[in-house]
Amino acid sequence: MSLNIDFLDETEQLDQTQIQNLERLLNYAADQEGVESESEVSVTFVTNERIHEINKQYRDKDQPTDVISFALEEMGEGEIEVSGSGMPRVLGDIIVSLAKAEEQAKEYGHSFDRELGFLVVHGFLHLLGYDHMVEEEEKIMFERQRVILDEFGLQR
Template sequence: MTLSLEWIDEREGGAGEREEKWMDLLEKLLRVAGEKEDVKRGIVTLTLTDDEGIRELNRQYRGLDKPTDVLSFSMIEGEQADIHYEDEYESSEEGADDWRDEDQAGDPFSDMLGDIVISVPRAEAQAEEYGHSFERELGFLFVHGFLHLLGYDHGDEEQERAMFAKQEEVLLEAGLTR
């Protein structure tokens, strides 16, 4: 397995030709960021939504009743993550040690790095506000979200400098300049 991107468009009207072009860019950014962070395999799910959709997630998971630009939900943060799964992935007592195919015996979520949710209207507004292309803003938000999936944060100045430097390095390599 390699590093891959799955995406969902929850906006009214869904994805179109414009969004298909975004996916090529985002897959390139995922490859570049993955190489720089030595992430060789995993699945990232990207959801494109609107301000109301991301506001609801922000309220539900962060207690902030307002829209934001990007949210990340990591499946690999912390070793204490307790993921439960049922049905075909659970082994029964009978024959529990009889697995022959390690892929079937493994955790079905082991390849999931996590989910990134981006508000497209917020990205469009920020691109205009910052005076750069929408693609650059979308790429910035995506790489930012990806680094959060890997455990990076920007809680203090030092962390912010390190994380933003990594983001800029990926964006520059992908040709997304300000």
């Protein structure tokens, strides 16, 4: 099983080993969630300033955040679903603030790599339709995150 993952590090802070570990983690998460092979996802690493702009523009929140996901399978009002045989499943985009990841790793007392893995899995689960707007959904999503990260070896 293998996802097609497009990584873009706008900050140029991550090394190749970190990117490879995140690729392995996302493929593990996709396998655990039964995502079709060759499904596509993009992951972009940005500064706090850039994620602040994105958060303000698309979510109307005037502050930086740690991760934002844009699920391409969510249908908006008036949109028409486009599908066809042989076309890969396009899940969407995950955007992560590396500065927030560093800050939160220190705050929570675990490694930067664990926090980065958490944020990428969190964003990935959002692309698959998980949410945490209500308590019941939050319990389900956060348990899936914990299990995936623990089994992958990124425990707190």
